[in-house]
Amino acid sequence: xxxxxxxxxxxxxxxxxxxxxxxxxxxxxxxxxxxxxxxxxxxxxxxxxxxxxxxxxxxxxxxxxxxxxxxxxxxxxxxxxxxxxxxxxxxxxxxxxxxxxxxxxxxxxxxxxxxxxxxxxxxxxxxxxxxxxxxxxxxxxxxxxxxxxxxxxxxxxxxxxxxxxxxxxxxxxxxxxxxxxxxxxxxxxxxxxxxxxxxxxxxxxxxxxxxxxxxxxxxxxxxxxxxxxxxxxxxxxxxxxxxxxxxxxxxxxxxxxxxxxxxxxxxxxxxxxxxxxxxxxxxxxxxxxxxxxxxxxxxxxxxxxxxxxxxxxxxxxxxxxxxxxxxxxxxxxxxxxxxxxxxxxxxxxxxxxxxxxxxxx
Numbered sequence: 001x002x003x004x005x006x007x008x009x010x011x012x013x014x015x016x017x018x019x020x021x022x023x024x025x026x027x028x029x030x031x032x033x034x035x036x037x038x039x040x041x042x043x044x045x046x047x048x049x050x051x052x053x054x055x056x057x058x059x060x061x062x063x064x065x066x067x068x069x070x071x072x073x074x075x076x077x078x079x080x081x082x083x084x085x086x087x088x089x090x091x092x093x094x095x096x097x098x099x100x101x102x103x104x105x106x107x108x109x110x111x112x113x114x115x116x117x118x119x120x121x122x123x124x125x126x127x128x129x130x131x132x133x134x135x136x137x138x139x140x141x142x143x144x145x146x147x148x149x150x151x152x153x154x155x156x157x158x159x160x161x162x163x164x165x166x167x168x169x170x171x172x173x174x175x176x177x178x179x180x181x182x183x184x185x186x187x188x189x190x191x192x193x194x195x196x197x198x199x200x201x202x203x204x205x206x207x208x209x210x211x212x213x214x215x216x217x218x219x220x221x222x223x224x225x226x227x228x229x230x231x232x233x234x235x236x237x238x239x240x241x242x243x244x245x246x247x248x249x250x251x252x253x254x255x256x257x258x259x260x261x262x263x264x265x266x267x268x269x270x271x272x273x274x275x276x277x278x279x280x281x282x283x284x285x286x287x288x289x290x291x292x293x294x295x296x297x298x299x300x301x302x303x304x305x306x307x308x309x310x311x312x313x314x315x316x317x318x319x320x321x322x323x324x325x326x327x328x329x330x331x332x333x334x335x336x337x338x339x340x341x342x343x344x345x346x347x348x349x350x351x352x353x354x355x356x357x358x359x360x361x
Contacts, residue, residue, distance in 0.1 A: 001299050002328050007071040010062040012038040013355040024347035028332045036332035036352045040304045046072040046083050047112035049105035058089040106148045109141045113293050117286045118306035125278040129259040143296050147195045154188035158251050166249045182238045190231035192255045200225040206288040214319050224261035300327030307332050
């Protein structure tokens with residue numbers, strides 16, 4: 001998959017920007033707070049409909065405007081695509097693919113496969129469970145349409161049930177509706193659990209060798225899927241937890257409360273690992289993610305590296321840069337010294353300053 005061009009109107013600090021990208025390694029360098037990350041985030045939004053940094057569309061729109069546009073031209077398996085995205089402050093985004101509007105943002109998943117690695121991702125293991133679930137969800141949504149459908153449906157039912165639980169004492173029909181919601185949660189949630197379990201199994205088959213290489217065989221990593229309930233026991237656990245859910249005013253059972261466990265030499269590094277172990281594990285996780293996408297889709301994903309090299313020591317920089325052997329990569333950094341020191345091949349350089357991007361030879 002290759003992105004040929006990116007065009008932005010009123011996205012973050014860019015009033016207008018059009019970039020022609022190289023099929024290889026593209027580097028955006030400049031001082032902090034100039035707009036480098038905004039370019040990578042725009043690409044990520046255009047490919048997935050989701051921001052890696054922000055939660056609301058209105059936050060992606062230039063401060064003095066009501067709308068923003070993203071246009072991406074790409075080729076995947078020799079098929080051309082043009083993605084147009086219209087972000088609005090006060091209504092839902094509009095998306096068109098090759099000039100044809102799509103009804104749901106989820107229909108965008110699968111057209112482009114993107115792996116993003118930012119400095120914030122280095123904290124994914126020590127952050128809360130929601131960040132690790134988000135990692136699973138974003139990756140699986142790009143790879144599995146069935147997962148997308150079940151995740152959207154499951155999330156909708158959880159929200160409906162939570163609303164009902166908060167109003168429980170005022171609703172005579174509350175128990176009847178809880179029964180209906182629980183049936184739907186089992187239907188959609190069991191499929192999420194099944195697909196996540198397979199994902200973690202595949203992840204383990206890749207991450208162990210990668211991590212052993214990085215640590216010279218001194219550490220053995222394992223990723224576990226910490227299910228809040230199994231698919232088989234889901235319905236029974238929902239029934240048992242009803243009194244507690246009514247008291248809490250929220251749904252307490254299901255895959256929306258799952259987590260990933262990262263162990264090194266049998267020790268849970270979420271709680272007992274050093275910062276170095278946690279960061280190395282995240283690097284291994286991202287490298288495994290790249291390989292998994294390539295295995296499943298048959299194509300190298302677009303790789304976005306957002307100011308992550310400065311957070312890694314030289315050995316881990318070498319490990320990461322060594323994976324960029326083919327495919328398209330977009331990298332942000334404050335300077336080019338690291339790449340010169342590593343004698344790393346760069347295909348195109350852009351200098352970013354105060355929302356202005358200049359190509360360099």
